Amino acid sequence: MSKVEFNDRVAIVTGAGVGLGRSHALELARRGVKVVVNDLGGSVDGTGGTGTVAESVVAEIEAAGGEAMANGANVTKPDEVEAMVAATLERWGHVDILVNNAGILRDKSFSKMELDDFRTVVDVHLIGSAICSKAVWNHMKERNYGRIVMTTSASGMYGNFGQSNYGAAKAGVVGLMNVLSIEGAKNNIHVNTLAPTALTRMTEGLIPEDAAKLMTVESVTPALVYLANDNAPTKMIMCAGSGGYAVTQIKETQGIYLPPEQQNADFIAENIDKITAGDDARDMDNAGSQTMHFVGMAMQHLSSK
Known part of the structure; x- marks a missing residue:
């Protein structure tokens, strides 16, 4: 049985100021990973922005004895993402792990949805994941090591009313994983996908109260840690929530x-x-x-x- 290990690793976690991303960042840091806490600080629909949420998570990590830095790059803007990677390399010299977690919601039935809202959600979830992956890809190839984790959803794998934009984007990241896991294999770059279900800003108000108490972000993060560790598999879709763990297979x-x-x-x-x-x-x-x-x-x- 392989062990969950992190040997002098540096991780970038997008959307890490709140919810799942924050939980991921805290646990990776607890395991000795140096973490870039990336968050634009926007609302659930992607509007607004303040870097204070990322700085708060950094403060938590440092208070616990870990190392972290805040970054407010917008994942849909390649120049900002490239600058984030450059800043990470300048401070720690390498990037080993990328967690593509940043996301927004703009739910409406397809008949009522504006195409701009469709594009914006796809831009953040799918194009943002591609932009961030591209920014670290050649560096990981040169080092012959990398761990990239996409974030999908049951909405993308199985469908959910009112989420055509979100579902399309979340299905897209699975396709991105499928290809990158093949292209990265010879350079020890493992690419996996997390399918979480948790009570976050995105699910607030949609889940019955009794069930919501079980849907902690902390119950999801162990799956992320497994998919990102030194001995991680590749091309796996792991589902996690409320203490349940499963794998979706195509x-x-x-x-x-x-x-x-x-x-x-x-x-x-x-x-x-x-x-x-x-x-x-x-x-x-x-x-x-x-x-x-x-x-x-x-x-x-x-x-x-």
């Missing part, structure tokens, strides 16, 4: 092969039970795995003639 059914004369929607409808049967569903290592699976079935059919 699998593909075995499916069937249809010869050319049957390759139409009518034969798909006729065989849909076989196509959707999941008894021998499988993981796909990459996009090519699916292609080779289908080609393999077609070649097998040809060779049997």
Whole structure:
């Protein structure tokens, strides 16, 4: 069994002034990680901004004997993110961990949602995660070490009414993880995704009081720490909340092969039970795995003639 270890690590945690990010930053610091507490200090919808929330978390970390620095970079602005990384390198010399946690909400049903609100939420969650990952990527490649954790949501994986913007963005970060975990493998860059459920500013008022008491941010953070540690896996989606921990897996059914004369929607409808049967569903290592699976079935059919 691998141990949870951090060997002289430096982490950037975005959106770390409150809620989940704050909990992540405090626990990483408690384990000896030097932490950049990044937070723009805005409201839940992303408006406004004050750096005092980040500074407060830094003060907590330093009071407990840890090392931290505050940063107010906006994750949607590459120049600010690059400056944050540069400041981190100047102080500590390396960046080992990136936690893409920053996020906002602008919920409305799709029919009532303005496209500007759709774009803004996608910009923060998905584009912001890409900007921050890009800013540390080449540095991590040069050091042959990196741990990046995206933050998804059940809304992105399973859907939730009124969150088309948020759900699209949160599904997008899973796709980003899938690719970066492949591209980073040869340089020991592990990329994972956390799917949290907790009582934060984003969920306040939506959860019954009795249940809300169980949904602590502190119950989620252990999963983040596991996904970011020296012995972390890669390409894992770990779900956490209220003391529950699980993994979401993307699998593909075995499916069937249809010869050319049957390759139409009518034969798909006729065989849909076989196509959707999941008894021998499988993981796909990459996009090519699916292609080779289908080609393999077609070649097998040809060779049997």
